[in-house]
Amino acid sequence: MAKKAKAKTVKKTVKAKVAKTVSKAKTKPKITRREYTKEDVKELRAHSKAKTPVAKIAKLTKRTVGSLRQKALKLGIGLGHQR
Template sequence: MTKRASNTKPSARREYTKADVKELRAHSKARTPVAKIAKLTKRSEGSLRQKARTLGIGLGHQR
């Protein structure tokens, strides 16, 4: 059994809704930096990159 650091909380997983995917595609087209998308959507950069990869779209301003 692994012990978690006391100052971290477990990740709260949220499903991507159709609206989330639409927003992600729009940001992809606009070439919005991933850090900015992460703040707007309140999701991690890794989560956004993984979802973009499964959707087959590029993400970030440098691709």
């Protein structure tokens, strides 16, 4: 009888751990989109001229590398210069 009770509690704890893992996997950070202001564009152009690495620009502006590359493409300026 003790073995059955122990087996049930083990199953419950395993199910609880799996449920926690699944719920964490489903939770994604909410994406908040920010418009590019005139100052942002001016800064991006300055970084392009200075040939700053895209990763560094991303950290400074708190935007993703992809976002910066897309904006630069639309503006017709180069980013990600290789030296």
